Amino acid sequence: MRERNTKTADPPLGKCPACDETIPTENLVVAYEAAGDWPRMLAECPTCDAPVTPV
Numbered sequence: 001m002r003e004r005n006t007k008t009a010d011p012p013l014g015k016c017p018a019c020d021e022t023i024p025t026e027n028l029v030v031a032y033e034a035a036g037d038w039p040r041m042l043a044e045c046p047t048c049d050a051p052v053t054p055v
Helices: none
Strands: 028-033 039-044
Touching: none
Parallel strands: none
Antiparallel strands: 028 039
């Protein structure tokens, strides 16, 4: 019988607001919570090679 890989990959952080590229979880630079708002993130876009806030 063949074993299945049950490990799942983390979902992407979102998309780059500049180029619409999907930003993988590994590109997370910092995450923090703002009062009364969704958690905020800063990640490096793999295409733009710049820090962005994923959308």
